[in-house]
Amino acid sequence: MPDLSPTLQDGSRIAVIGGGPAGSMFSYFLLNMADAVALDVSVDMFEPRRFCHRGPAGCNHCGGVVSESLVQRLATEGIILPEDVVQRGIESYTLHMDVGDVEIATPLMEKRIAAIYRGNGPRHSEPLDTESFDGFLLQKAQEKGANVIRRLVTDMSREGERMRVRCADEFCDDYDLVVLATGVNSRLMEVLEDQAQEFTRPERTKTFICEFRIGRDVIKKHFGPSMHVFLLDIPRLEFAALIPKGDYVTLCLLGDDIDDDLMRQFFDSPEVANCFPGGIIPSHVCHCFPRINIKAAQPAYGERVVMIGDSGATRLFKDGIGAAYRTAKAAAKTAVFHGIDADSFKTHYAPLCRKIHNDNKMGKVVFGFGSLVQKARFARRGVLRMTANEQKQVSAPRRMSGVLWDLFSGSASYTDVFLRTLHPVYIGSLLWNLMVSNLPGNAATKNPVAGVECDRAKH
């Protein structure tokens, strides 16, 4: 039966715009799958930046945390992260609250996380024997046969059946399929939205990331192999963490439009200053205010066009690289096995975006709970006590620790996290801890440290 809807053919040309993780993984998977079905297609990846540059020019702005499960999943795809890409294996979270600190050890080995640099390290950093995560993935795609074009795409239009891609230097070329993997920190999505009535680009909010140069040894002593998370009563702040990486510590503030006011409140918190040696926050060497996707593109596909990673749909606040992986793979699968028309993407790709979108709705609820806890001192005491007690016991199920871990690391879906918080034992335990920790005369109310010794030195 003749099939009139467009599919990839031998000789088809694919343009991937953006050489971040989504673009690289898409190219890698697509070429792999095409190989498997003996389909001879070519992939041009447009990426003018070089991830070997230090500082923001070579960086893709993010906290740089990859969950162990994603690392494992990539390994099964043949993408084995070399040691020089991983800055530091993170083995625990340390939760900082005004009522005390608690360290949550990694629940299971497969839930460990890895800290990475998206570029080649902070501005003015010495050439270390490290490699950029994005650079590594791009190289993998290249090894698979993707052709990297060092040009900046500035425009895209329909030219008859095909898509025309235009670059800043007036280079232009036609393709059978265009894959948008520009992320939300590039203007291209805005340019495209202005052109196409039916398309709405992802909604964004402003975050803050900066790097402190502290030194390997001092980091080991003060931060350990632990990611430090803050649960502070600061309006609009959803998540704040310090992530140790080599000689540097990365600070990551997520929330609703991080601004000067919020940052001032954060830096003025004693819990933050106390994390640093001598209780003094040092000068930072590099910072940026990257935008993150908080609502997926509508729709994230079109005729011969598909948007992946942050350009399409991603998980709220966390695990953006995991979402890049999932969207890249689903889009590649659709293109190779189903078709490159809007209907194929609608049937085979859109469901994943919807699933991510729905999970994010659940994520909002979960983060809403988090905000409640942040606001209420008595709730913070309860969480602290429950977690600390779980951490002391070796064999008992760690319900609160698990929930917090998955929430911080993005290792599980928000729906999963949410469902676990509905477990009667969890609720019962939380209620009990809320009550006990807030009893008048309870030690915890007077002495904020609930009994867990962190690796880091106390000041």
Next chain:
Amino acid sequence: MPNTKARTTTPVEQSFWTYAQQMEKLPPCQAQCPNSGDARGWLGIIAQHEKIGLTLEQAYDKAWEKLTELNPLPATIGRICPHPCEDLCTRRDKDGPVSINAMERFLGDWGISRSLSLPVADLGKHTESVGVIGSGPASLSFAYQMARRGYRVTIYERHELPGGMLRQAIPDYRLPREVLDAEIQRLFDMDVQLVRDMDIGADIEIDELRKRHTLIFLGLGAQAGRDIGIPGEKGPGVIPGIEYLRQRKQGRESQTGTRVAVIGGGNTAIDAARTARREGAQVTLLYRRSQVEMPAAIREVEDALKEGVQMTFLVAPTRIIREGTSVRAIEIQEMRLGEPDDQGRCRPVPVPDQFRRLNVDTVIVAVSQAPDWHGMEPIRDGHKWLHTEEDGKLEDSIWAGGDDRGPGIASQAIAQGRLAAEAAHAELRGIPHPKQNLQRRAVVKDSVKTDFYAERQRVCSPRRAQEDWLCNPHLEIDQTIGSDQAELEAARCMSCGLCFDCQQCFMYCNAGGFTRIEESQSGKFFVLALDACEGCGKCIEVCPCSYLELRDSD
């Protein structure tokens, strides 16, 4: 700096906030050009023509206009300039410097073929009249800059045809006379007057000219060849290089013998040697230092060698041996290199008792030139050269430029004529003295990110086949590149220190701080909203051409 919004204040050290600003900088080509030629500017018009809404033809016209703001003779200079601009071109270490000289030549020829005319601000706007003595590059430049500012200009030339050294001394195979004629004619089309065959001192006194004109400009050049001062030098068969070239240009009866010795290592010596080769002579060039110390342009030396000019280095003439009145031979002494002089060139030192004879019948002496002071006695101060102020002012209402202030390349003469005109205009109009335009900060070496730019093969002026070079003494060796090649070559300019619309800042700014200018011009495509800047410095780091930089502290 109009930054009204208070900057982020956090405990995080403010000095690490890297706010950006746009800042045009002086590119190395312009810094190297004696005339501060804005190659980046006119190449940019061509390279960016589609972005600024020009057809290629319009872009060439506009680039020509930009070029001729500072240099009224682009087809000429595009042929003869040793182009120091290309020496420090940022592309040099990547895939060869931009062929600025070939591009200038192309645009010059483009202007001639399109009969483009030089702009005049307001003809006869000012009543002052200006007298220019000499019509070499300095004088033509001064005349042009004054005429376009609205002054009445009269040029007094001792010879029949204007052009000075360009006319008298540059051989046809480097500069066809039609090209020079066409470029000078444009000045006369601006209503610049020419008085020919006017020998100052004989036909008119210099003081009379001073009465006639509000101010005068001296562009006397250095037209007198100088002697070496050795026995046998006086008499037939020995001729100054400049005089030899002048005679050959005028097509006068040849004095070239069959065996010619040329003494000297400068451009005049090379021109004379190559001209003599074209007359069929066997030519030996004698230079007292070694090849690396030769002041002549390297390419000219290489071409002379290709044409069969013999070069003998580390020798100095000591005597010219005559038989009757005719030259028979030249006696030369071996030299060796001694200590470096003030300019870092090694001094030649005679090797005692090492003499040789070289049988020749003509000796061309091209060791040095000086101004011809004939008729200028009332002005001359007794020194070898004129000593003016930096802007060319000699005394009240007298300005000077070009080789009469010391030898230099034609671009330098053009620069001196232009700067003198700018200063003279300012003085006449009572406006502030024009500041040297080199106040802009230079592009810091290595700040241009050359790996951003794709490799592109350098386009050079094509040359005629070498076997044809000597067939016709007037045949020009280099050719002009075509329009397609010119477009490709212009695109090789990295636009050091000025925006060329790579769009990276616009595309990557997290804050969306860059806005496209609706009516963009070459070099100006985006505005940066200073208070939108979040100080991450990404745009500075991605900017390939070093246009974006750390903002000056407020």
